[in-house]
Amino acid sequence: MRYNKYFNLQKSVMISGVLIVFLAIAPRVDAADVTHGEMQAAIRSADFACKQVINLESGGDNTWVVKCNSGKFRVTRDQDGKFTVSQIE
Secondary structure (H helix, E strand, O other): OHHHHHHHHHHHHHHHHHHHHHHHHOOOOOOOOOOHHHHHHHHHHOOOOOOOEEEEEEEEOOEEEEEEOOEEEEEEEOOOOOEEEEEOO
């Protein structure tokens, strides 16, 4: 019985260690990691036309300049993940 408890404890510690290492090296999603599709959806949901994203530039601090086939937009994302869109051109 003693052997089983020791083995289970050792197994739990090993699994916890592996999980901590995995979380430490896992890629993080930041402001630059958005897709053209996400930007297109944000622009369309703000009632602007955008059939195709042509260029996407990160402005830092959850801000992007997005060039669509229909114009140029500034897209920002707040802490809750909500996008705000304003037309530049």
